[in-house]
Amino acid sequence: MSEPQQHSGEPIATVVPHEKTAEEKAAAHSRRTFLFKLSVLLNGAVGAALAVPIVGYLLGPASRKAEAEGAWVGLGSADNFPVGETRLVDFESPVKGLGDGETGKVACWVRRISASQFQVFAINCAHLGCPVRWFSESKLFMCPCHGGAYYENGDRASGPPERGLFEYKYKLTGDGLMIHAGDMPTLATQASCAGKDKPLVQIQAATNPGEEV
Amino acid sequence: MASIKDRATDAGLGAFNWVESRLGLFKTAWGFASHPTPENNASWWYVFGSAATVLLILQIVTGILLALIYSPSAGEAWSSLNVLNHNIALGWYVRALHGWGSDFMIAIVLIHMAQVFLFGAFKFPRELTWMVGVLLLLLTLGMAFTGQVMRFDQDSYWGLGIGASISSRVPLIGAPLVHLVLGGPTIGAATLSRFFTLHVFVIPGILLASVGVHIWMTLFHGVSDWPVPGRIVRKETYVKEYHELTAKTGIPFVPDAAWKDAVFAAAIIFAVMACAFFFGPFGPGGPPDPTIIQTAPKPDYFFLWIYAVLAFLPPSIETPVILVVPVIGIAAMLLLPLVSGEGERHWAKRPVAVLMVSVIAVSLGIFTHLGTYTPWSPIMNAWSSDPVPVKFLQHRTPLERQGAVVLQNKQCRNCHALDGVGGERGPALDDVASRMTEDQIIRQVLQGGGNMPAYGNALNPSETKALTQFLESLRGNDLAPAIDASRELTKTSEMKAPAEPARH
Numbered sequence: 080m081s082e083p084q085q086h087s088g089e090p091i092a093t094v095v096p097h098e099k100t101a102e103e104k105a106a107a108h109s110r111r112t113f114l115f116k117l118s119v120l121l122n123g124a125v126g127a128a129l130a131v132p133i134v135g136y137l138l139g140p141a142s143r144k145a146e147a148e149g150a151w152v153g154l155g156s157a158d159n160f161p162v163g164e165t166r167l168v169d170f171e172s173p174v175k176g177l178g179d180g181e182t183g184k185v186a187c188w189v190r191r192i193s194a195s196q197f198q199v200f201a202i203n204c205a206h207l208g209c210p211v212r213w214f215s216e217s218k219l220f221m222c223p224c225h226g227g228a229y230y231e232n233g234d235r236a237s238g239p240p241e242r243g244l245f246e247y248k249y250k251l252t253g254d255g256l257m258i259h260a261g262d263m264p265t266l267a268t269q270a271s272c273a274g275k276d277k278p279l280v281q282i283q284a285a286t287n288p289g290e291e292v
Numbered sequence: 293m294a295s296i297k298d299r300a301t302d303a304g305l306g307a308f309n310w311v312e313s314r315l316g317l318f319k320t321a322w323g324f325a326s327h328p329t330p331e332n333n334a335s336w337w338y339v340f341g342s343a344a345t346v347l348l349i350l351q352i353v354t355g356i357l358l359a360l361i362y363s364p365s366a367g368e369a370w371s372s373l374n375v376l377n378h379n380i381a382l383g384w385y386v387r388a389l390h391g392w393g394s395d396f397m398i399a400i401v402l403i404h405m406a407q408v409f410l411f412g413a414f415k416f417p418r419e420l421t422w423m424v425g426v427l428l429l430l431l432t433l434g435m436a437f438t439g440q441v442m443r444f445d446q447d448s449y450w451g452l453g454i455g456a457s458i459s460s461r462v463p464l465i466g467a468p469l470v471h472l473v474l475g476g477p478t479i480g481a482a483t484l485s486r487f488f489t490l491h492v493f494v495i496p497g498i499l500l501a502s503v504g505v506h507i508w509m510t511l512f513h514g515v516s517d518w519p520v521p522g523r524i525v526r527k528e529t530y531v532k533e534y535h536e537l538t539a540k541t542g543i544p545f546v547p548d549a550a551w552k553d554a555v556f557a558a559a560i561i562f563a564v565m566a567c568a569f570f571f572g573p574f575g576p577g578g579p580p581d582p583t584i585i586q587t588a589p590k591p592d593y594f595f596l597w598i599y600a601v602l603a604f605l606p607p608s609i610e611t612p613v614i615l616v617v618p619v620i621g622i623a624a625m626l627l628l629p630l631v632s633g634e635g636e637r638h639w640a641k642r643p644v645a646v647l648m649v650s651v652i653a654v655s656l657g658i659f660t661h662l663g664t665y666t667p668w669s670p671i672m673n674a675w676s677s678d679p680v681p682v683k684f685l686q687h688r689t690p691l692e693r694q695g696a697v698v699l700q701n702k703q704c705r706n707c708h709a710l711d712g713v714g715g716e717r718g719p720a721l722d723d724v725a726s727r728m729t730e731d732q733i734i735r736q737v738l739q740g741g742g743n744m745p746a747y748g749n750a751l752n753p754s755e756t757k758a759l760t761q762f763l764e765s766l767r768g769n770d771l772a773p774a775i776d777a778s779r780e781l782t783k784t785s786e787m788k789a790p791a792e793p794a795r796h
Contacts, residue, residue, distance in 0.1 A: 140476055140482070141465075184582060186585060207458065226603065226668040239606075262477040263456060263479060267470055
């Protein structure tokens with residue numbers, strides 16, 4: 080039976096290094112000690128060989144190339160988007176996987192500037208990813224989480240975001256509007272490959288009224 | 293001839309001895325349970341650690357019960373929670389116990405930590421006990437966050453989005469980190485599966501092992517004695533003094549001290565049961581469908597303060613603060629006992645410690661309170677649901693009333709309140725004209741600034757005119773209008789002396 084208070088009144092047990100005697104030194108070099116050390120080494124090698132693929136498995140999602148993710152998705156006929164308006168569109172994620180259910184759906188804001196000019200914004204706020212809503216009267220996107228606001232063209236208007244909305248790359252095929260979607264847009268995994276020439280983080284003045292009037 | 297009762301007792305004792313002589317655990321366990329502890333710590337202040345352990349056991353039991361029904365699949369999780377709430381007998385109650393148990397556990401762990409800190413119980417020789425305790429706090433919060441993900445509703449979905457967005461701010465490895473957190477390019481099946489694995493296997497495993505180590509160290513060093521002002525902790529003498537105190541005033545922990553632990557634990561479990569019964573389970577809220585954007589995501593109660601802090605950080609320092617401050621905070625908690633492992637234990641002799649606990653508690657309280665009503669968020673439907681109060685329309689010119697229509701249509705109310713109704717992101721407009729001149733109002737509306745977007749692109753000149761006329765009429769209880777002190781000077785010419793500024 081072991082009493083937890085065994086060391087009553089004594090200082091906490093400490094291991095004190097001491098000079099080894101000749102017998103102890105000899106024992107440390109015995110055949111059995113050597114074999115034990117060898118077995119530890121063997122297990123270390125086997126453990127490492129086991130660990131490498133396990134770590135590889137765990138890091139699998141991280142090692143994927145961001146550019147490899149995603150594909151072109153159709154958002155329907157361009158005629159659905161009147162010039163000068165901004166509309167919400169749902170589409171099925173091209174990277175939707177088995178069992179994703181409703182989470183495989185994505186929404187984006189499509190702004191038609193002219194017959195051939197579009198802007199397709201991710202709904203994810205550039206601050207922390209909450210879904211922004213479009214207000215056509217005040218021509219602002221507003222975020223419900225921390226009050227980020229963006230102008231019609233996606234530029235930052237006010238609040239905690241440090242940049243404008245993420246934009247998807249788009250193209251027109253016939254009269255169909257297509258965007259390139261994949262990663263969930265964040266500061267590190269931007270929706271738009273077209274915006275690569277822009278700096279990742281653009282802190283803009285809150286008074287920037289937007290580029291086109 | 294022995295009576296039947298004696299024979300039954302003998303048989304029972306015999307069976308016990310048979311088991312114990314093979315198992316060898318009961319005597320050892322009793323030795324631990326009845327170890328002597330200084331009389332002065334058999335106090336109601338020393339009951340929080342055991343209560344946290346009891347709550348952990350409640351969480352494990354109710355968690356296993358929920359796992360009988362819950363489907364950890366992105367396509368089914370939300371529905372399976374609704375099945376638990378509505379279609380399984382008492383499923384709602386088990387969910388409620390687990391949800392309320394989680395809130396109580398965090399609260400009790402925080403109280404336990406504050407008590408240990410204020411009583412100086414983290415000092416020598418219990419430094420490592422405190423460090424493992426810090427780990428336990430982090431694991432408990434980890435359980436709370438992953439548990440919120442298990443609910444897999446709208447809040448949970450966007451909460452994951454916030455987690456991914458924070459990960460994306462890590463320099464260099466942002467993108468791989470996002471993919472690692474989400475288990476893929478987007479929030480989906482892989483995300484829920486990995487958070488389920490964390491919530492059910494990984495964190496509970498580490499948590500239980502760490503609780504075991506934590507309790508072992510408490511037994512090994514004994515429960516800390518009641519702090520006395522002037523009784524200084526010194527590494528050379530503390531252990532000896534503690535054991536002298538135990539030898540002199542020691543009482544067996546079980547039952548003489550432990551009955552208070554047991555009563556408090558029972559009260560806490562009863563409180564969890566009462567909350568679960570009367571207030572029911574948490575959610576689930578709306579389905580985790582990212583195309584439903586009519587939502588204002590919010591984290592669970594104990595993360596509201598972080599949510600609030602994230603609204604106030606200026607954009608330019610947000611990323612460094614998010615990434616550096618938690619590391620400093622955790623490091624400070626871990627290093628605390630190494631930095632101040634000796635000295636006074638009593639709170640009366642440690643004003644800085646008392647001040648720190650007070651400031652941290654008040655700050656957390658304020659930010660949590662702000663998080664409950666999010667004054668920084670626009671009220672998305674204020675413009676379409678809250679009409680301009682009639683009193684602001686009386687005795688107004690047609691142009692001013694037209695301006696009220698502009699104010700309403702241009703969604704100004706989403707951020708600005710009138711008569712206490714509307715958003716709180718910007719200042720209330722009830723008496724805006726007593727603070728700003730017409731020129732200032734026009735400039736502010738058209739160019740924005742100070743956290744207000746510019747409306748130059750959203751207003752035509754006639755709308756601007758009407759809006760500013762209406763705003764000019766908002767002077768609260770007939771306060772004097774704001775005046776531009778330099779305006780009178782502009783009316784002067786070289787030919788005549790400046791007029792006296794008009795006085796209102």
